[in-house]
Amino acid sequence: MTSRSNSALLIVGHGSTVNSDSSPPTLTHAAEIRRRKLFAEVGCAFWKEEPSLRDALFLFDPESIREVYLVPNFISEGYFTQTVIPRELELNGRITKRSNGQIWKYCEPVGNHPLMTDLLLRRAHEIASGIPESETSLLIVAHGTDLNENSAAAAKREAEKIRALGKYAAVLNAYMEEAPLVSDWQKLTKTANVIVVPFFISDGLHSYEDIPRLLGIASKRSTRLRSAGRSTARQATNSGTTRGEIFQRNPHKIAGRSLFYAPSIGTDLGFADIIIEQAAKFDSEAYPDRAAKLIAKT
Amino acid sequence: MPSVIERALQAALTDRFHFGQILIRNTNGSFVLSHRDDEVRTAPQTFRNAEEAVEIAKYDDAGNYRPLKTAPNLRHGWRLELATLDELRRALDYFYPGRLAVFAAWKNEQLRITPLRETLDRQSGMYRIAAKISDEQIDNVVGNFCRSDSGCLRTILWKRDQHSTIASTKLPPAKFDPLQDQTTVLDGPGSATPATAIPLLCQEPCNLLVAECRKVVKGESQLSDAIPNAFGTATGEK
Numbered sequence: 295m296t297s298r299s300n301s302a303l304l305i306v307g308h309g310s311t312v313n314s315d316s317s318p319p320t321l322t323h324a325a326e327i328r329r330r331k332l333f334a335e336v337g338c339a340f341w342k343e344e345p346s347l348r349d350a351l352f353l354f355d356p357e358s359i360r361e362v363y364l365v366p367n368f369i370s371e372g373y374f375t376q377t378v379i380p381r382e383l384e385l386n387g388r389i390t391k392r393s394n395g396q397i398w399k400y401c402e403p404v405g406n407h408p409l410m411t412d413l414l415l416r417r418a419h420e421i422a423s424g425i426p427e428s429e430t431s432l433l434i435v436a437h438g439t440d441l442n443e444n445s446a447a448a449a450k451r452e453a454e455k456i457r458a459l460g461k462y463a464a465v466l467n468a469y470m471e472e473a474p475l476v477s478d479w480q481k482l483t484k485t486a487n488v489i490v491v492p493f494f495i496s497d498g499l500h501s502y503e504d505i506p507r508l509l510g511i512a513s514k515r516s517t518r519l520r521s522a523g524r525s526t527a528r529q530a531t532n533s534g535t536t537r538g539e540i541f542q543r544n545p546h547k548i549a550g551r552s553l554f555y556a557p558s559i560g561t562d563l564g565f566a567d568i569i570i571e572q573a574a575k576f577d578s579e580a581y582p583d584r585a586a587k588l589i590a591k592t
Numbered sequence: 593m594p595s596v597i598e599r600a601l602q603a604a605l606t607d608r609f610h611f612g613q614i615l616i617r618n619t620n621g622s623f624v625l626s627h628r629d630d631e632v633r634t635a636p637q638t639f640r641n642a643e644e645a646v647e648i649a650k651y652d653d654a655g656n657y658r659p660l661k662t663a664p665n666l667r668h669g670w671r672l673e674l675a676t677l678d679e680l681r682r683a684l685d686y687f688y689p690g691r692l693a694v695f696a697a698w699k700n701e702q703l704r705i706t707p708l709r710e711t712l713d714r715q716s717g718m719y720r721i722a723a724k725i726s727d728e729q730i731d732n733v734v735g736n737f738c739r740s741d742s743g744c745l746r747t748i749l750w751k752r753d754q755h756s757t758i759a760s761t762k763l764p765p766a767k768f769d770p771l772q773d774q775t776t777v778l779d780g781p782g783s784a785t786p787a788t789a790i791p792l793l794c795q796e797p798c799n800l801l802v803a804e805c806r807k808v809v810k811g812e813s814q815l816s817d818a819i820p821n822a823f824g825t826a827t828g829e830k
């Protein structure tokens with residue numbers, strides 16, 4: 295994307311009042327994009343953390359920033375992208391002109407971008423490098439029965455796209471709370487190797503504890519931590535070792551199979567590229583005549 | 593050209609100034625940041641990268657996650673040295689996200705203030721029920737939840753409703769005055785260090801307060817119980 299001296303990028307995440315791992319990937323991607331100097335300003339805002347979505351109305355100086363690209367750091371469209379973000383940020387559609395003249399461009403959520411497929415493939419390859427793909431099943435895991443996001447459909451779409459490439463012996467979408475269930479992975483797959491990639495924006499209880507438990511690779515200690523309630527730094531430090539370890543101990547050997555478990559896709563540094571591309575895609579769709587200028591130089 | 597945010601920060605720059613619980617010392621354009629209680633403390637952990645403020649601000653002294661960065665529980669024992677104004681701005685934005693921009697908007701008379709009732713009435717989903725809170729419950733829950741000594745260091749600019757009713761009669765007048773440094777309520781007798789301060793402004797009730805109002809309506813919060821005394825030295829902010 296060409297650099298814009300009068301444009302800002304706002305990355306909007308969910309954030310959390312209990313999970314300290316929720317917002318860091320969004321902040322990291324913002325810092326990386328800031329470093330590339332593609333936008334005059336790069337900011338973040340969160341539903342559950344600061345700055346709030348309402349604070350975001352004041353983040354960019356209308357004198358110097360004439361347009362703001364708003365990219366939701368979400369896996370899919372849903373309640374937050376369709377109801378909460380437009381309401382809190384007073385958006386009237388894809389393009390909103392503020393009374394101060396600033397133009398806000400509401401881009402699609404990161405998870406919707408076609409490049410997400412490449413990123414999932416790359417992560418799967420990295421986590422199990424040297425393992426023949428033809429003898430490997432790949433599981434893309436989402437929450438399922440999540441009223442707020444259509445992440446189940448998004449995981450299904452990604453699994454279909456990867457399957458169509460014919461690289462892996464099998465590519466499946468699986469869910470924590472609805473069929474096909476993650477906990478059935480041994481029945482769902484037949485290959486000697488299985489790679490599991492959580493299709494989430496950040497790590498947290500789901501990726502550190504719930505999915506490992508469903509896969510049968512959780513340590514007893516991390517199960518205890520869950521009942522401790524609020525997450526504290528001491529727990530995070532203790533369990534951080536435990537939690538980090540779950541990704542270090544690959545492959546997990548279960549019933550003669552090798553299971554490779556990856557961190558949530560949203561922690562991949564490649565997310566920064568996709569956030570930028572999502573902003574570029576907005577312009578190429580809204581102003582097709584300007585599309586030629588939007589050649590990625592990232 | 594510096595943005596209004598940089599200009600507002602530049603205008604506030606004195607040799608030493610406070611931003612929430614942070615003391616910023618300015619020597620010829622480079623900056624040393626520390627917890628305001630730590631000015632004379634020796635050999636704390638020293639950092640030199642603005643991004644490290646994210647980790648410093650994440651947990652309190654006891655290691656608990658800090659969901660509200662303007663809560664008066666910034667951890668002690670660190671020192672952050674920054675070479676440029678741009679880095680200072682970034683670091684302050686990690687410590688107190690969005691507060692510099694809101695301060696700049698306020699300075700430029702661009703800040704829009706939203707009353708609590710309007711925020712509550714706008715909610716959907718699980719927070720919709722929060723609008724059922726009574727005026728009396730609001731008076732108490734705000735008085736408890738937002739108080740500077742144990743809740744939050746921001747100066748409240750918003751009113752309870754469109755009739756300009758004060759947000760809570762249980763908080764002292766200083767809580768609503770941007771010229772007052774909220775952190776002085778944390779000082780012991782005689783410990784106040786003279787410094788100018790950039791106020792942490794609250795232009796609209798935060799999501800945490802909305803969540804607390806919801807709990808009150810559902811009978812899951814004790815914070816709406818009456819506070820025995822009105823504000824004053826005995827209970828209010830000390």
Ligand code: SF4
Pocket residue numbers: 662737738743744745746747748794796797798799800801
């Ligand atoms: S509503 Fe404002 S003053 Fe009260 S706790 Fe939230 S941020 Fe602090």
